[in-house]
Amino acid sequence: MRRAQASTVARQPAIRGRVRRVFSGHALNAIGRSTALGLLAAAAAAPAPSPSAPSPRPVFESRLSLVYVTVTVQDRAGRVVADLPASAFEVREDGQPRPISVFSRGGDEGLDLDVALLLDTSGSMTSELQSAQRAALAVLEKIPRLRRRTVISFDTDIRFWKPEADPMALLSEVMAARPPDGASAIRSAVAAGIEDLRRGGSARGALILLSDGVDFGSQVSETQLFRTIEGANVGIYPIPFVPLGWASGPSTYRPGTVGRSGGGFPTTPDTLAARGFLTRLANASGGLVLLPARHRLAGALDRLLEELASQYVIGFAPAAATPGRSHRLEVRVADRRLKVRHRERYLSR
Structure with a gap:
């Protein structure tokens, strides 16, 4: 299957020109071997952007020793709260208060956002793929103050695309590059996307x-993936798509025309495990699962845009610790009626 995919890309110059790089075969095995500490060490060792590269604000580039935490605050009704001062926040590392060194709100001019869009182009997504891609590319165009964006498609392989193309042209090329019954290397793709953001110097x-x-x-285990999440200030926002042939709940599940690569259908335990996995991704990273995707997608996207525009970024100097150690994070606000969401842990460098 991977040989067929490689030949497909080679036969289409337009696709070859748009794809920045492809992970397949041995490259995917390398991601599995290096993910977690090895992957994070490589990302940390990557050179900082050159002086000529665009920079959102010098404070983020010059204080590389700080730990950054993106924070979302909501009231009891679920509405985002975007106007709190720095004095309203308290940061704790492993239960101990830490002074806040950097504070920015979503409305601040210099608070740029780097976005990676991951599109599942596996065989099980065939019936929903086009609408999912169109919706996601539309979101990327609307998110304000993007410093950089990355488009990644994945199935058996992981492809990094150059997003400068017209969205419709890019969508067409992504569709043309996918195999008909590809696997779904989600964990490997998420790990690769996080590494790409880190290598770009994203705060x-x-x-x-x-x-x-x-x-x-996937060649990346769930344990390795969550270790990678701890090493980056990247919120994960899954938008689940339930393909035709899958029912909305376990009691009414019925096999349809959607199957796994190599034969067989996703089972009820598969769907339940998938929902739990996506929820854990969001919780660990401070992101959010946006539901439902099929009939109320516009509302889910509006909620995503509102949240990204209303977040806070807090930077603090961590206590001295052994590199690679995992630390518990807690951000509190003075008003206990408000709900705070952020990534759960970070890895010391």
């Missing part, structure tokens, strides 16, 4: 994942 990232959530063929 605030968002990863939008459009997928049915069933992993099949």
Whole structure:
């Protein structure tokens, strides 16, 4: 299957010109071997952007020793609260208060956002793929103050695309590059997307994942993936798509025309595990699962845009610790009626 995919790309010059790089075969195995500490060490060792490269604000580039945490605050009705001062926040590392060194609100001019869009192009997504891609590319065009954006499609392979093309042209090429019955290497793709944002020097990232959530063929374990999440200030926003042939609940599940690569249908435990997996991704990273995707997608996208525009970024100097150690994060606000969401842990460098 991978040989067929490689030949497909080679036969289409337009696709070859748009794809920045492809992970397949041995490259995917390398992601599995290097993910977690090895992957994070490589990202941390990557050179900082050159002086000529665009920079959102010098404070983020010059204070590389700080830990950054993106924070979303909501009231009891679920509305985002975007106008709190720095004095309203308290940061704790492993239960101990830490002074806030950097504070920015979503409305601040210099608070740029790096976005990675991950599109599941596996066989199980066939019936929903086009609408998912169109919706996600439309979101990327609307998100304000983007410093950089990355478009990644994944199935058996992981492809990084150059997003400068017209969205419709890019969508067409992504569709043409996919195999008919590809696997779904979700964990490998998410790990690769996080690494890409880190290598770009992102102080605030968002990863939008459009997928049915069933992993099949990843070389990255769930433990490795969550270790990678701890090493980056990247919120993950899954938008689940339930393909035709899947029912809305376990009691009414019925097999349809959607199958796994190599034969067989996703089972009820598959769907339940997928939902739990996507929820854990969002919780660990401070992101949010946006539901439902099929009939109320516009509302889910509006909620995503509102949240990204209303977040806070807090930077603090961590206590001295052994590199690679995992630390618990807690951000509190003075008004206990408000709900705070952020990534759960970080890895010391």
